[in-house]
Amino acid sequence: MNKIYILRIKEVLIVLLVSLPLGYLIYSKQSEKIYYEMHYFGGKSVGVNFCNVYTPSVNPLLDVVGFSGLNKKLANTSLFSNRDYKVSLSFDSAVNKYSLIFTGNKKDIKVYQEVGSEIFEQILNFEEQNYRTVYSDIKLHCDKSDHALFKYIPGKIEKLDRHERRRFSKFHIFLNSISPFLILSLLLVAFKIVKGKKLLSLKNND
Amino acid sequence: MKINNEVKFKYAAILSVLFSIYLATFFYFNSYLPAPFVVNKYDTFMDFYNVFHWSLRDGIYTEWSSVYPPLNFLFANLFQYIFDLQDFSGGSGLLREGIGQQIIYLILIYIVCIIISINISSKEIFNRNEKIYYLVITLLSAPFLFAIERGNLIVLSLPFLCLYIKSNNSIRSSVYYSILVNLKPYFAIIYILNLINRNKNCDQILFLKLAPIFSLLIYIFSGLIINQEYYLTPANLIGFGTQSVLNVVDILALPSSIISFTYIFDVIPSIGRINLLNYIIYAILYSLILLSLVRIFKFGENSDNLSILAVLIITNFSIVTGGYGMLYFIPLVPMLFKEKLNNIITIIIFFLFLGIWDIIIIYYYDIGNTGVYLSGAIVKINQGITLGSIIRPASNFIILFLFYNKLKMNKYE
Secondary structure (H helix, E strand, O other): OHHHHOOOHHHHHHHHHHHHHHHHHHHHHHHOEEEEEEEEEOOEEEEOOOOOOOOOEEEEOOOHHHHHHHHHHHHOOOOOOOOOOEEEEEEEOOOOEEEEEEEEEHHHHHHHHHHHHHHHHHHHHHHHHHHHHHOOOOEEEEOOEEEEOEEEEOOOHHHOEEEEEEOOOHHHHHHHHHHHHHHHHHHHHHHHHHHHHHHHHHHHHO | OOOOHHHHHHHHHHHHHHHHHHHHHHHHHHOOOOOOOOOOOOOOOHHHHHHHHHHOOOOOOOOOOOOOOHHHHHHHHHHHHHHOOOOOOOOHHHHHHHHHHHHHHHHHHHHHHHHHHHHHHOOOOOOHHHHHHHHHHHHOOHHHHHHHHHOOHHHHHHHHHHHHHHOOOHHHHHHHHHHHHHHOHHHHHHHHHHHHOOOOOHHHHHHHHHHHHHHHHHHHHHHHHHOOOHHHHHHHHHHHHHOOOOOHHHHOOOOOOHHHHHHHHHHOHHHOOOHHHHHHHHHHHHHHHHHHHHHHHHHOOOHHHHHHHHHHHHHHHOOOOOHHHHHHHOOHHHHHHHOOOHHHHHHHHHHHHOOHHHHOEEEEOOOOEEEOOOOOOEEEOOOEEEHHHHHHHHHHHHHHHHHHHHHHHOOOO
16 A cells, blocks of 8 residues: 555656756746835925924824825826736835835836836825925914915935845745645656556456 | 424524514614624624735735635635736725625625535435525525625535535545645544544545545645745644634624633623633533544444534534534535434524524623624624524534434444
């Protein structure tokens, strides 16, 4: 019974030969996969101390609700719905930081950089729009004139932090690369078991 | 006076229809679904949307620590492809808001699964009327309605369970078993029972050889396709089993095991904890399961009885399977029908499936106002431990006890 599970050397070589091209293809595709991250500190609305009635303050231009609206707007654009890569945008309101993570291939880094810059331009525009809606008209009256309470400080796209990291661990790539060999071996063992059983029932019928 | 099974099915079907009318009326006047549905009324369909959300992104087994084998996510991907569903980044809640109306496709698939399951399992056993009544009972049963409200993928495993039970070819039964165990890993109990079974014929030995090979094949193949860290499933399963990740109030919503009684002390502090009672519950239940296993090992059983025992162990052993695990009794009823175990059939139909026991609330929770997904309202929820929360686990245990006694009476050479 135990011999059924053991593949002969000839069988192992044949399975290896058949599974090698597929295994190599999986290895080469998966080792190319990366995460490409871009981080951007958002713009601010800075409250200045006019007329000695207001303490200086620094406010991010989007909150969680505002970011949700931005995300929905961007999700419908061609920047986000692209076949060649996946992209996700998140926002850490505590530190006013946007994070873009592209999931794709190493060879497309330049594309991610261009798309990322475009997305951050749109964020910049959205923030400025938000400033104009919420903050720009707030004025204090003193010294016989009106003074805008808040000043707009835009985020700096030139200061984008970018880096890449491997998407799959070495173990994951290794396991997936040998999966065709494992699958074919299991199929061969199953075939031998079924064949063995059929031969046995033929023998018993004789 | 003995009542024949067709008449029993008819009365149970009528009661099921009355229960569904009660649910619809309650929802109309109160804007939420009452017990046996879970207390968190905003969590409707989220079992499905969580799986669907994660099937579209990285981190299934690393970030989410999923316990579902990769075949479940393949189904979610297939669902997306067939119904052309759009992804929404930002969480599974946002996904539900974006494609919520398309849940109707999943509900239709679930209904088809039940119809297929009943057709397979009751073929040449039920007459036409019995089939129709049984269909009404199961479609309007508490476990099925609960499974729909959760959006749980458990319903998909039912046709494969029926195919496995009905199959008399060991190659086909190995394939069906492999799909089952790749949908819900606790079906490994079927293999264990076959392994320890004393009376193994050639077909069962062939099943024991082929089943692990096909299971591994499907596991590796589906893992390769979804291309995520599927090999972490065993570690995640152990973590899920050892940590208390389930909400106590949800455990008591539709329990199937008497283990759930040990959680009652957590929600009714005025009773005072009686640890001895917990130990007694565990001791009685696990002793009965152990005796059944010893019986199989010493005397052996046929494959039908092994399947019935597997379902009884899965639904009794712990609270982890959830109340919708009682759906696995659907293919058992025709088998019990054939064996003329009418008392067990009566308990299943009238006490496990029927939802009317949940109309009676024994102890109310203090929940307050909460949002309800289905109606969009914010309402005060009046819910608690129901009579059903007591009757179902007790009935399931009684079924296990009665079945064990039936095994004791079997004589095999």
